[in-house]
Amino acid sequence: MKAIRGRRPAMPLMDVGLALILVALASPFAGAQKVELSVDASKPGAKIDRNLFGQFAEHLGHGIYEGVWVGPDSTIPNTRGIRNDVVAALKALKVPNVRWPGGCFADEYHWRKGVGSQRPATLNPNWGGVIEPNTFGTTEYMDFIDQIGAQAYVSVNLGSGTPQEAAEWLEYLTTAQPTALAKERAANGHPAPYKVNYLGLGNESWDCGGNMTPEYYLSQMKIYTRFVRNYNPEQQEKQQMLKIAVGPGGGEPRWTEWTETIMKAYQHHTWSWDINGLSMHSYTVVKWPPAYKSVGFGETEYAQILKSTLEMEDLVTKHSTIMDKYDPQKAVALVVDEWGGWYAPLPGSNPGFLMQQNSQRDAILASLNLNIFARHADRVRMANIAQMINVLQAMILTDKEKMVVTPTYYVYKMYVPFQDATFLPVAFDAGTYTQGDIKLPRVDAIAANDKTGKLWLEVTNVDPNRAAEIEVGLTGVVATSAAGETLTAPKVDSVNAFDAPHTVVPRPISAKAQGGKLILKLEPKSVTVVAVE
Numbered sequence: 001m002k003a004i005r006g007r008r009p010a011m012p013l014m015d016v017g018l019a020l021i022l023v024a025l026a027s028p029f030a031g032a033q034k035v036e037l038s039v040d041a042s043k044p045g046a047k048i049d050r051n052l053f054g055q056f057a058e059h060l061g062h063g064i065y066e067g068v069w070v071g072p073d074s075t076i077p078n079t080r081g082i083r084n085d086v087v088a089a090l091k092a093l094k095v096p097n098v099r100w101p102g103g104c105f106a107d108e109y110h111w112r113k114g115v116g117s118q119r120p121a122t123l124n125p126n127w128g129g130v131i132e133p134n135t136f137g138t139t140e141y142m143d144f145i146d147q148i149g150a151q152a153y154v155s156v157n158l159g160s161g162t163p164q165e166a167a168e169w170l171e172y173l174t175t176a177q178p179t180a181l182a183k184e185r186a187a188n189g190h191p192a193p194y195k196v197n198y199l200g201l202g203n204e205s206w207d208c209g210g211n212m213t214p215e216y217y218l219s220q221m222k223i224y225t226r227f228v229r230n231y232n233p234e235q236q237e238k239q240q241m242l243k244i245a246v247g248p249g250g251g252e253p254r255w256t257e258w259t260e261t262i263m264k265a266y267q268h269h270t271w272s273w274d275i276n277g278l279s280m281h282s283y284t285v286v287k288w289p290p291a292y293k294s295v296g297f298g299e300t301e302y303a304q305i306l307k308s309t310l311e312m313e314d315l316v317t318k319h320s321t322i323m324d325k326y327d328p329q330k331a332v333a334l335v336v337d338e339w340g341g342w343y344a345p346l347p348g349s350n351p352g353f354l355m356q357q358n359s360q361r362d363a364i365l366a367s368l369n370l371n372i373f374a375r376h377a378d379r380v381r382m383a384n385i386a387q388m389i390n391v392l393q394a395m396i397l398t399d400k401e402k403m404v405v406t407p408t409y410y411v412y413k414m415y416v417p418f419q420d421a422t423f424l425p426v427a428f429d430a431g432t433y434t435q436g437d438i439k440l441p442r443v444d445a446i447a448a449n450d451k452t453g454k455l456w457l458e459v460t461n462v463d464p465n466r467a468a469e470i471e472v473g474l475t476g477v478v479a480t481s482a483a484g485e486t487l488t489a490p491k492v493d494s495v496n497a498f499d500a501p502h503t504v505v506p507r508p509i510s511a512k513a514q515g516g517k518l519i520l521k522l523e524p525k526s527v528t529v530v531a532v533e
């Protein structure tokens with residue numbers, strides 16, 4: 001055969017065959033696990049409430065101070081003391097709500113110390129015993145959530161505070177009438193009443209919130225729901241403030257008893273008390289105290305943590321079943337307002353600051369949990385990952401003027417289309433990923449229709465070693481192609497560091513339909529979100 005000028009002579013046929021085999025073996029899709037997946041667009045389910053993508057920001061370590069608040073005199077670019085880089089990054093996540101000021105901190109927080117020009121230094125006994133300067137208080141929190149476009153989820157102090165203190169805080173925040181507290185708010189720079197959309201009635205009252213029995217908590221909680229009122233005229237008919245009671249912290253009998261007590265009382269609640277949500281806290285920790293490393297681990301720890309995180313499914317089911325007994329209409333939401341991976345503190349850090357790195361394992365952990373919440377969207381209508389910045393499974397890490405976004409951040413960004421989308425049933429045989437004696441479903445997936453009718457599909461390939469080839473069949477819709485983003489990483493413990501911020505970043509992915517089916521090729525340990533056209 002005549003060689004074409006400027007090109008190498010054509011390969012003999014046998015060599016071509018060998019080359020093809022070698023290319024195939026080198027491809028990340030060699031030996032890909034084939035999975036048939038079908039989406040039924042003709043059977044829409046519950047709305048995936050955008051509040052499932054809520055955040056939690058406690059006065060803990062560098063979560064608020066340094067993470068959000070640097071003060072107006074800082075050399076770090078800021079708007080009224082709040083970091084511009086952090087605000088810009090969070091805006092891209094369309095954060096629906098931010099739970100504040102705690103956590104355990106909330107039950108020792110006295111709001112009056114955090115308003116006005118005189119802010120006394122107090123202590124933060126829960127978290128390292130450090131000074132709490134109170135420079136970030138009500139005005140600054142409201143400014144922050146306004147800057148990122150989120151709604152307020154304020155947790156009031158039911159542990160060491162009084163109903164009167166909490167009632168006055170809400171009056172200060174929400175009254176339009178010229179009461180002394182409303183005038184004080186105006187003098188502090190905000191004449192118009194604020195909106196408070198969600199009210200937390202204590203935090204972990206069975207533990208750091210006061211070690212209460214369920215019966216004792218119930219009687220306290222009823223008093224708070226009666227007297228802690230929202231006066232904002234715009235929140236009387238529509239956008240009423242939703243009240244969230246403390247709920248369980250696990251699946252053991254003491255937690256099922258807690259849920260039983262609150263929900264049984266709710267069944268017979270009267271005009272003078274009401275709740276709209278029951279909080280649940282569940283961290284992926286394997287065992288206390290948290291000992292798993294957040295970086296510098298291998299496949300065994302990857303599998304152990306993911307096995308543990310999947311227990312969220314049983315936990316949600318267990319407490320939803322109790323709630324169904326007393327509230328079959330599902331009026332009370334299950335609010336998973338603290339969840340995420342909780343690992344050993346980073347070496348050299350203050351253990352009370354709960355600082356940890358965030359790896360590709362956390363990206364997979366986040367998608368698996370978000371998918372569980374989406375599948376239970378009829379009951380689980382709010383969830384808040386712990387915590388937003390510099391604490392536990394964070395979206396963002398900062399170090400003075402430096403900022404980096406984590407693999408978990410990218411999962412939240414990729415899931416934005418699922419906010420307020422309508423759940424669609426997905427059927428698939430997940431197969432099994434095995435590591436030692438641990439067996440996990442190899443893949444996971446959800447689908448939903450957004451408000452414009454566009455169909456979105458998320459598929460997680462849990463297996464860190466084998467690619468997956470997903471053959472997507474659709475009922476009730478004709479697909480020609482799909483396009484979106486996929487997030488994977490070189491290793492299970494790959495992280496984004498300040499000096500290497502782009503190790504784990506999403507990349508574009510697309511697929512064409514063949515014979516009415518979409519073929520998606522997913523890399524090992526990946527999270528993928530595509531829009532189906």
Ligand code: AHR
Pocket residue numbers: 058102103104105203204338386387392
């Ligand atoms: O998120 C850290 C702590 O974990 C919270 O303050 C508390 O509610 C939980 O135990």
